[in-house]
Amino acid sequence: MTKYIGILTAGGDSPGLNAAIRGVGKAAQGYYDMQMIGFMDGFRGLVDNRTTRLDGGVLSGILTQGGTILGTSRDKPHRMMFAGKKQDMTDVIVENYAANHLDALVCLGGGGTQKNALQLMEKGLNIITLPKTIDNDVGKTDTTFGFDTALGIATEAIDRLHSTAHSHHRIIVVEIMGHRAGWLALGAGIAGGADVILLPEIPYDIENVAEAIRTRVRSGKNFSIVAVAEGALPKDQAVLMRAAEARKAAAVEKKERKSAKKELEMLQAANSSHTVTLSQQLEALTGLESRVTILGHLQRGGTPSAADRLLATRLGTACADLIEQGEFGIMVAARGELAVPVPLQEVAGSKKLVPMDHPWVESARRVGTSFGD
Numbered sequence: 001m002t003k004y005i006g007i008l009t010a011g012g013d014s015p016g017l018n019a020a021i022r023g024v025g026k027a028a029q030g031y032y033d034m035q036m037i038g039f040m041d042g043f044r045g046l047v048d049n050r051t052t053r054l055d056g057g058v059l060s061g062i063l064t065q066g067g068t069i070l071g072t073s074r075d076k077p078h079r080m081m082f083a084g085k086k087q088d089m090t091d092v093i094v095e096n097y098a099a100n101h102l103d104a105l106v107c108l109g110g111g112g113t114q115k116n117a118l119q120l121m122e123k124g125l126n127i128i129t130l131p132k133t134i135d136n137d138v139g140k141t142d143t144t145f146g147f148d149t150a151l152g153i154a155t156e157a158i159d160r161l162h163s164t165a166h167s168h169h170r171i172i173v174v175e176i177m178g179h180r181a182g183w184l185a186l187g188a189g190i191a192g193g194a195d196v197i198l199l200p201e202i203p204y205d206i207e208n209v210a211e212a213i214r215t216r217v218r219s220g221k222n223f224s225i226v227a228v229a230e231g232a233l234p235k236d237q238a239v240l241m242r243a244a245e246a247r248k249a250a251a252v253e254k255k256e257r258k259s260a261k262k263e264l265e266m267l268q269a270a271n272s273s274h275t276v277t278l279s280q281q282l283e284a285l286t287g288l289e290s291r292v293t294i295l296g297h298l299q300r301g302g303t304p305s306a307a308d309r310l311l312a313t314r315l316g317t318a319c320a321d322l323i324e325q326g327e328f329g330i331m332v333a334a335r336g337e338l339a340v341p342v343p344l345q346e347v348a349g350s351k352k353l354v355p356m357d358h359p360w361v362e363s364a365r366r367v368g369t370s371f372g373d
């Protein structure tokens with residue numbers, strides 16, 4: 001019997017999504033004789049039942065394309081703006097899954113998508129997911145596709161900033177994506193030879209950052225590159241932020257959770273322009289001129305790297321194998337050279353942050369990089 005599968009991409013886009021759609025689709029349809037349709041714009045398209053055919057030539061020529069041919073959104077099934085208010089749309093999703101005669105639904109996404117996928121699995125749908133995000137913060141997988149491409153872009157940016165910082169004897173503070181996880185800033189900071197790397201996981205003291213730069217000046221290096229993750233925090237702010245997060249996680253009543261969430265949002269908003277503040281503080285504390293470069297969405301755009309195309313194709317084709325074997329309720333994780341199924345219950349909520357003693361951190365310290373701690 002022919003199997004019918006649906007596929008969608010959710011959350012922030014990531015280079016390699018099209019390679020993954022192609023990997024799943026070509027293996028499922030060309031190799032296993034299944035039929036595959038796409039849902040547009042993440043879970044939103046599943047609610048609206050906006051579908052697109054993914055047969056014939058549609059999957060050809062997309063391997064090298066950035067973004068996602070299916071479109072994406074950050075809509076969550078259980079809390080979606082619909083008819084002017086936030087509603088739980090999971091029952092509509094279950095209906096549309098049945099109306100399309102699906103045997104399985106493939107969801108490509110980051111940490112949030114893994115949680116949403118688990119909820120749909122609990123509603124009885126056959127769900128299988130793939131891990132994508134430039135943040136590399138999905139647990140239970142070695143890595144996620146998108147990360148390698150973004151790492152290359154951010155590293156090249158740091159390389160280019162070096163020569164201008166050097167010529168003008170300036171500090172350049174370069175902001176790299178990652179609100180809660182600092183993998184990208186850490187990886188690009190090391191690969192690009194940043195002098196200071198600031199991460200959400202390692203709160204900094206501005207005096208220590210300034211002293212690292214002054215030490216360089218004393219040794220004749222009157223320029224510095226500071227790679228800072230979006231979510232990096234000074235120590236005092238970090239204490240407040242982590243306390244609010246803990247309160248939100250521990251809240252039993254809705255009212256309590258709402259107030260902790262509000263407090264967290266206020267702290268995040270207050271920290272939103274921290275890179276500019278950091279640059280101004282460093283200028284005042286070191287006497288060097290300082291400039292800010294925010295890499296932003298450049299890091300998510302354009303052609304995926306060879307490593308991401310390879311990873312997305314490996315995980316995508318393994319996904320089709322697992323559907324054929326009838327394995328659901330899982331994420332297809334990268335483990336060394338293998339692609340292994342991991343139960344969604346284990347994946348959901350298992351955010352992978354940078355451990356303080358991670359080998360990358362240790363290695364950076366050995367070459368004299370300051371974390372401002």
Ligand code: F6P
Pocket residue numbers: 012110133134135177178179230300
């Ligand atoms: O989750 C991936 C990510 O790129 C984060 O690193 C970044 O903070 C966020 O998305 C930006 O989101 P948006 O594209 O919605 O502005």
